[in-house]
Amino acid sequence: MRSLSCLLAATLVFSGYAQKPAPPPPAPPPAIAPDPVVHPDRSVTFTFTDATAHEVTVALEGVAKPIPMERGKSGVWTLSTGPLAPEIYGYHFFVDGEYTLDAHNVLLKSGISTTGNGVLVPGTPPEPWESTAIPHGEVHQERFTTQVAQGLARDQDDFFVYTPPGYDARSPVKYPVLYLLHGWGDTAGGWTGIGQANFILDTLIATGKAKPMIVVMPLGYGDLGFELKGWGEWQIASEIDRNTSLFERSLLTEVKPAVEREYNVATGRENTAIAGLSMGGLEALSVGLNHTGTFGYIGGFSGAVHMLKPANLSGLDPKTADLKLLWIACGTEDGLIVPNRKLSAYLKGEGLPVTEIETPGMHTWTVWRDNLVHFMPLLFR
Numbered sequence: 001m002r003s004l005s006c007l008l009a010a011t012l013v014f015s016g017y018a019q020k021p022a023p024p025p026p027a028p029p030p031a032i033a034p035d036p037v038v039h040p041d042r043s044v045t046f047t048f049t050d051a052t053a054h055e056v057t058v059a060l061e062g063v064a065k066p067i068p069m070e071r072g073k074s075g076v077w078t079l080s081t082g083p084l085a086p087e088i089y090g091y092h093f094f095v096d097g098e099y100t101l102d103a104h105n106v107l108l109k110s111g112i113s114t115t116g117n118g119v120l121v122p123g124t125p126p127e128p129w130e131s132t133a134i135p136h137g138e139v140h141q142e143r144f145t146t147q148v149a150q151g152l153a154r155d156q157d158d159f160f161v162y163t164p165p166g167y168d169a170r171s172p173v174k175y176p177v178l179y180l181l182h183g184w185g186d187t188a189g190g191w192t193g194i195g196q197a198n199f200i201l202d203t204l205i206a207t208g209k210a211k212p213m214i215v216v217m218p219l220g221y222g223d224l225g226f227e228l229k230g231w232g233e234w235q236i237a238s239e240i241d242r243n244t245s246l247f248e249r250s251l252l253t254e255v256k257p258a259v260e261r262e263y264n265v266a267t268g269r270e271n272t273a274i275a276g277l278s279m280g281g282l283e284a285l286s287v288g289l290n291h292t293g294t295f296g297y298i299g300g301f302s303g304a305v306h307m308l309k310p311a312n313l314s315g316l317d318p319k320t321a322d323l324k325l326l327w328i329a330c331g332t333e334d335g336l337i338v339p340n341r342k343l344s345a346y347l348k349g350e351g352l353p354v355t356e357i358e359t360p361g362m363h364t365w366t367v368w369r370d371n372l373v374h375f376m377p378l379l380f381r
Contacts, residue, residue, distance in 0.1 A: 088119070142258065
């Protein structure tokens, strides 16, 4: 947050009986734009200061096109929304067409290639992703030298682990585990830094809606070059398959064994789930369906399955899959809704018990947080 300038009181200096005049006060600092202001009705006012700009817009998560701001005095641009649903909204500015962050807002949503700002519109009562006065779990970061994943500096890979409140590493009662995968452009910290998955779990566990569990959030790139080369990679089936295949190997031969060595997790498919969003949704569905002997619960949130073919699921045997849960969700305004519907129809045709979920929304975190809130209570029951 910005520091506020202080007004210094003038000091009267005496010399004998003669009073010298006080020095003039310092010039006031230039006006700067405040952080977004969230009003009691949940409307939000965005402000940006640039006297030289000709056009400033706000790109707000969940809104299809950037919204024009209105120029006021001294080059202060403002926009006030209508009331918004309680959420954490990502946003950034376009200043004369140039992507620009809000320099006066410390709430950032950082990925590998892009960074944006965020603004919390709180709920009453608080939403599950808000931090409240309940017992909180811990988030641990683990690093390892990968022998599988490619494109990482010095082969250093990482994953995050959420342990629930009261976690006891020596307890004879072991914890079920969910492998939760992020989307393209995010880091291994995406689900905690942006998705607030740890607060969601805290809330669901505290209210008895979800079982205490361990959540493992790995870096989701089999080859980091798949992200660094840009969006065009998503039109090349061989590159998608290669990234997914390398990630699968790293997850099953490096990450999962490390978690089972270092954390008090219950093993067996009945205690193991996998889910993810977008790229992570593709990976969760592909890895999970090809390894139903390992994962009893599978979830895809807006999975990037547009180039997923039945041949990619060669390891799937519908007769022996016996899945506890196969959950495929997507927002109705998401460009991936049609591929997800086709995948659900195919899997249903193979006799698998698909739980198909469609909610309003685009390809955004506002959809994926809601997905997680409704998916978690179904696990390990």
